Every structure is written in structure tokens, then in C-alpha cells.
Amino acid sequence: RSSYFERKIGHYESINSLYRSKTGKAIHNLLFKDYEMKEVQMTYPFVHKGETLYIKGKFDGYDLVTRTLTEGKTVKDISRITEARPKDIMQLQCFSSLAEKTLQALQVDKLQIVYADLENIKTFDVPKRDQMNFMIERITILHNALKNNQPPKEELNKFCGSCSYNDKCDLPSYL
Numbered sequence: 001r002s003s004y005f006e007r008k009i010g011h012y013e014s015i016n017s018l019y020r021s022k023t024g025k026a027i028h029n030l031l032f033k034d035y036e037m038k039e040v041q042m043t044y045p046f047v048h049k050g051e052t053l054y055i056k057g058k059f060d061g062y063d064l065v066t067r068t069l070t071e072g073k074t075v076k077d078i079s080r081i082t083e084a085r086p087k088d089i090m091q092l093q094c095f096s097s098l099a100e101k102t103l104q105a106l107q108v109d110k111l112q113i114v115y116a117d118l119e120n121i122k123t124f125d126v127p128k129r130d131q132m133n134f135m136i137e138r139i140t141i142l143h144n145a146l147k148n149n150q151p152p153k154e155e156l157n158k159f160c161g162s163c164s165y166n167d168k169c170d171l172p173s174y175l
Contacts, residue, residue: 003142004151005165012164022075027116028060029073035061040174042095042102044132048140059095067109069096078117084124087157088113094131101132 010154026071032038040062044055061070071092075081092111099106111126145152163169 001152001154001169002163002165004145007146009165017164020076023118027074028072031060031114031116031121032070035070036064037062037106040099040103041096043099044060044098045063046136048136048143051143052106053143057098058094059097062099062106062108065109067124068112069099069108069110070112070114071095072114072116075115075117078115078120078122081115081122081150084113084115084126089126090131090134093125093129094135096128097131097135120140141165 003021037056038061041058045052046055047053058070059069063070069092071088073085073088091126092113096108096111099108102172108128111128113124115122141152144146151168159168162168
């Protein structure tokens, strides 16, 4: 739903979210500067009802020696992170699935999420899981919503409170 609104209304960042975004990008650049492969753009085409749709993604880093695909996340306070967040796990599994479909020569043996704040980092291993069907389903929902000019149904989750578009939903944003 937020992807729908971002495409229809545009992206908005407050000064606070812009600051977090820029700080996160700086930490991100430091974490992945020595990786041989970083921020590789991937595109996977598929046909839905006669139309070619595309799944696109860009992973943060790949270690050629350990064959580890890594996703970095900056957080305000790392002490609050005790395990990898489900949304981040899903994202990394999606990137891994996409990499295996689009970069056939890339062998991924391990997935890892790195959380960082201004002082520390924590890493978590993530199980590999094929998420291609999930991505195709979600892209299809978004495509149909955009085509029909109707937002997808609301789905309550703990990120609703930080969504830039929570005023467009009837769901509570205080989770």
C-alpha cells in the first residue's frame, strides 16, 4: 500500500527522516566500501496477463570469499535489536532469490543482516528461502492497483506507525 501511494502521490521526507536517511547512507557506505560486489541492480521480468512486469532489487553487499549476501540496516539504538526483524529477513531472502534468478554465476551460501547505529554493529544470519512466488504475487497486486487506480487492501503491521502514508488508511497507526 505504501508503494502504491509513493507512486501515486510521490515521496515525502521530513527533515527528521531526511537526516536519518543521510546518516544511514553514510554508515552504509562505510560498512560496504571494501566489498568487491556492492549495490548490484537486479531485474527479473515475468509475464502477467500478457504484460511484462519487472521485479527489481539491489542488494547491499556480497562477499566473494564466504559467498555471503549481506544487507545493512541503520538503526537509532542497536541495544534494542535482539534478533533480525521479520521485514528485514524477508527483504534479504527476496534479494537472494532475485540474485539467484538474475545473476546465475553468483553462488549464495549464506545470508546476513548487519544492523548498525552510530557506535556499534550486530550481525544476524538468516536462513535462505525462495521468495520468488511471494515477490511475483506482491508485484502483481501493486500492478493491478496502479492499473485500476485503487489502493491495495490495508494490511496492519508494526510499521504502520512510521509509514509516511498512514493518514491514507483506516487502520490504527499507533502499533
